[in-house]
Amino acid sequence: xxxxxxxxxxxxxxxxxxxxxxxxxxxxxxxxxxxxxxxxxxxxxxxxxxxxxxxxxxxxxxxxxxxxxxxxxxxxxxxxxxxxxxxxxxxxxxxxxxxxxxxxxxxxxxxxxxxxxxxxxxxxxxxxxxxxxxxxxxxxxxxxxxxxxxxxxxxxxxxxxxxxxxxxxxxxxxxxxxxxxxxxxxxxxxxxxxxxxxxxxxxxxxxxxxxxxxxxxxxxxxxxxxxxxxxxxxxxxxxxxxxxxxxxxxxxxxxxxxxxxxxxxxxxxxxxxxxxxxxxxxxxxxxxxxxxxxxxxxxxxxxxxxxxxxxxxxxxxxxxxxxxxxxxxxxxxxxxxxxxxxxxxxxxxxxxxxxxxxxxxxxxxxxxxxxxxxxxxxxxxxxxxxxxxxxxxxxxxxxxxxxxxxxxxxxxxxxxxxxxxxxxxxxxxxx
Numbered sequence: 001x002x003x004x005x006x007x008x009x010x011x012x013x014x015x016x017x018x019x020x021x022x023x024x025x026x027x028x029x030x031x032x033x034x035x036x037x038x039x040x041x042x043x044x045x046x047x048x049x050x051x052x053x054x055x056x057x058x059x060x061x062x063x064x065x066x067x068x069x070x071x072x073x074x075x076x077x078x079x080x081x082x083x084x085x086x087x088x089x090x091x092x093x094x095x096x097x098x099x100x101x102x103x104x105x106x107x108x109x110x111x112x113x114x115x116x117x118x119x120x121x122x123x124x125x126x127x128x129x130x131x132x133x134x135x136x137x138x139x140x141x142x143x144x145x146x147x148x149x150x151x152x153x154x155x156x157x158x159x160x161x162x163x164x165x166x167x168x169x170x171x172x173x174x175x176x177x178x179x180x181x182x183x184x185x186x187x188x189x190x191x192x193x194x195x196x197x198x199x200x201x202x203x204x205x206x207x208x209x210x211x212x213x214x215x216x217x218x219x220x221x222x223x224x225x226x227x228x229x230x231x232x233x234x235x236x237x238x239x240x241x242x243x244x245x246x247x248x249x250x251x252x253x254x255x256x257x258x259x260x261x262x263x264x265x266x267x268x269x270x271x272x273x274x275x276x277x278x279x280x281x282x283x284x285x286x287x288x289x290x291x292x293x294x295x296x297x298x299x300x301x302x303x304x305x306x307x308x309x310x311x312x313x314x315x316x317x318x319x320x321x322x323x324x325x326x327x328x329x330x331x332x333x334x335x336x337x338x339x340x341x342x343x344x345x346x347x348x349x350x351x352x353x354x355x356x357x358x359x360x361x362x363x364x365x366x367x368x369x370x371x372x373x374x375x376x377x378x379x380x381x382x383x384x385x386x387x388x389x390x391x392x393x394x395x396x397x398x399x400x401x402x403x404x405x406x407x408x409x410x411x412x413x414x415x416x417x418x419x420x421x422x423x424x425x426x427x428x429x430x431x
Contacts, residue, residue: 036074036077036079036080036081036082037082038082038083038084038085039075039082039083039084039085039111039112039344039350040085040087040105040108040109040110040111040112041062041066041084041085041086041087041110041112041114041340042086042087042089042101042102042105042108042110042112042113042114043058043059043062043086043087043088043089043114043115044089044091044098044101044102044105044113044114044115044121044125045058045059045088045089045090045091045115045116045117046090046091046092046093046117046118047059047088047090047091047092048090048092048093049092049093049228050093050228050254050255051093051117051118051228051254051255053254053255053281053282054117054253054254054281055090055091055117057280057281057326057328058116058117058146058147058330058333059086059088060321060326060328061328061329061330061333061334062086062114062333062337063086064317064320064321064329064334065333065334065336065337065338066084066085066086066337067320068334068337069083069084069337069338069341070083070084075341075344075345076345077344077345077347077348077349077350078348078349079349082344082350084337084340084341087105087108087110089101089102089104089105091115091121093118093228095120095121095124098115098121098124098125099124099125099128102125102128102129102132105141106132106139106141110141111139111140111141111142111350111352112141112142112144112340113125113129113141113142113143113144114143114144114145114146115143115145115148116145116146116147116148116166117147117148117253117254118148118196118198118227119148119149119150119153119196119197119198119201120196120197120198120227121148122145122148122150122153123148123150123152123153123157123197125143126143126153126157126159126161126162129141129143129159129161129162130159130161133161133352140161140351140352140353141161141352142161142162142163142352142355142356142359143159143161143162143163144163144165144336144340145162145163145164145165145166146164146165146166146330146332146333146336147166148164148166148198149164149166149167149168149169149172149198149201149276150168150169150197150198150201151168151169151170151201151205152197152201153168154168154377154378154379154423154425155377155423155424155425156424156425158377158378158423158425158426158427159378159428160356160378160427160428160429160430161352161356162378163339163356163359163373163378163380164378164379164380165332165333165335165336165339165371165380166300166332166380167300167380167382167384167419168379168421169198169201169202169205169251169276170201170205170421171384171419171420171421172251172276172298172384173202173205173206173209174209174414174419174421175298175384175385175386175412175414175419176249176274176276176296176298176386177209177210177213177214178386178412178414179274179296179386179411179412180210180213180214180217180247180249180274181213181214183247183272185246185272186214186217186246186247186272187216187217187218187246188217188218188219188220188243188244188245188246188247189206189210189217189218189219189220189245189246189247189248189249190219190220190221190222190239190240190243190245190247190248190249190271191203191206191207191219191221191222191223191248191249191250192221192222192223192224192225192236192240192248192249192250192252192260193224193225193250193251193252194224194225194226194227194251194252194253194256195224195225195226195227196227198251199224199227199251199252200224201251202249202250202251202276203222203224203251206249207219207222220243220244220245221239221240221243221245223236223239225256227256228254228255228256230256230259231259232259232263233259233260233262233263233264234263234266234267236260236263237260237263237264237266237267237269238267240264240267240269240271241264241267241268241269245271246271246272247271247272247273247274248264248269248271248272248273248274249274249275250273250274250275250276251275251276251277252275252276252277253276253277253281254277254281255282257275257277257278257281257283258281258282258283258286259286261273261278261283261286261287261291261295262286262287264287265286265287265288265290265291270290270294271294272294272295272296273287273291273294273295273296274296275295275296275297275298276297276298277297278291278295278296278297278389279297279299279302279387279389279401279408280327280328280401280402281328281402282402283295284389284400284401284402284404284406284407285401285402285404285406287389287406288406289391291389291406292389292390292391292406293388293389293390294389295388295389296386296387296388296389296411297386297387297389297408298384298385298386298387299384299385299387300330300331300332300369300371300382300383300384300385301330301331301332301369301385302385302387302408302410303329303398303399303401303407303408304387304396304397304398304399304407304408304409304410305368305369305385305410306396306410307368309367309368310367310368310369311398312367313329313331313366313367313368314329314399317329324402324403324404325402325403327401327402327403328402331366331367331369332371332380332382334366334367335364335366335369335370335371335380335382336380338364338366339359339362339364339373339380340355340359342358342362342364343355343356343358343359343362344358346358353430359373359378360373360375360378361373361375369382369383370382371383371416374420374423375427376423376425376427377423377425377427378425378427379423381416381419381420382416382419383413383414383415383416383419384413384414384419385410385412385413385414386410386411386412386413386414387408387409387410387411388408388409388411389406389407389408390406390407390408390409391405391406391407392405392406392407394409395409396409396410397409
């Protein structure tokens, strides 16, 4: 066993051999555990269409996380050990398709629903799950959210059945502002986002926090665009350049971000990009050298977090998925599955109410990163990092992104206690 394998096993206790992909849309992760039935986890995501790459990136992360749980025997309930099995449901990027997928997943026996890539879809699923659980208590389900970051989902729209493991948009913006407030080279900013609840929330919070922390920064552009329908961002890039903005602030994700930054590069824009998701899925490669020292991204974790545990964690993911095109690992998704496993075992049964009650107090740690669920609103609390795009091999950048030759150096870490924000949630719990 080489040194890398020893490091991986030391920090993560991963299996030497990972289970192959399953058939007929289902994935059985890890060795088979008998005789108890598997616990079905339904992934409802865009697995086709313009955002298919984001859905597949999620799937790889969750598959890897369940493999780790199953390699140690699965989860122990009162009736024995159970493995975790992921079943894939393609929402095709449409809310109606997601709702159909939800119904199919419930009919197929899934009691854990996982989704995140779109706050609009998250809101539709949450409403449907609230109604379903009220009408059909024998088949109640939990909703685990790893990426839908509209703040309303854990504020005025909070639900006992919903748990969010990503920092919401206001928390992410506050982390970016920790850097922007000290960036004296920025005196003007262009705000651009996707025209739905999340994108609107990002721009709204950017305006509020700039006014509070950097009132000297002029907002020279403020616009929304259709989600997933813009094929050519050149007109937007031209407006950004002509505005004279020294920074762009955007929550864009997936193809909408990659096309935006590519158009900006081609238009000759030389300002900075403050992003929520500029650290992968094609964005660094699209920018190339033009992004070095100019693109910043906020995340719950980045591959270049400077610890031995973090390096071993990232290397083990790349061993599991060696194709550079598959390189997009999320710590929060790993912590989410660990929290689920912990909560199932604490509940002793796969009952939605019992598991939810246990998950309200979940505390998990992996590879030197940790977090805990806040019972008041079911918003996971964890530290955040901000990274600056640099060339691989430069100080603080041991790892690049997707084989692009560019990675992100950690320039700021925000402790969980500082990233935490108050909530307006009035949680209603089942009696």
